[in-house]
Amino acid sequence: MRTRIAYIQGTLAIMSPLPDHERPHRIISDIVKVLLDSQERDWEDLGSITFRKRAKKVALEPDNCFDIQNAQKMRPRMRIDMTVDPPPDLAIEV
Numbered sequence: 001m002r003t004r005i006a007y008i009q010g011t012l013a014i015m016s017p018l019p020d021h022e023r024p025h026r027i028i029s030d031i032v033k034v035l036l037d038s039q040e041r042d043w044e045d046l047g048s049i050t051f052r053k054r055a056k057k058v059a060l061e062p063d064n065c066f067d068i069q070n071a072q073k074m075r076p077r078m079r080i081d082m083t084v085d086p087p088p089d090l091a092i093e094v
Contacts, residue, residue: 004016
């Protein structure tokens with residue numbers, strides 16, 4: 001299991017997700033995928049990607065997030081630049 005570390009305005013937060021945290025967002029993500037597939041919509045599962053605002057020295061890391069409307073455009077990207085790229089359409093936080 002991966003340890004998550006966040007630094008927000010001088011506070012260091014360290015979290016080691018446990019099964020009772022991981023299961024709900026995985027179930028929700030699976031439901032989202034089934035719904036999108038049943039609607040024949042394109043989507044990209046970005047996982048728990050970290051979004052940073054360097055000017056504010058903060059970061060946001062949802063448990064999972066999805067590109068839906070911009071899936072095709074964003075799929076080949078290896079890095080996301082929030083100053084020019086659109087944010088994910090859906091973020092899941094448990």
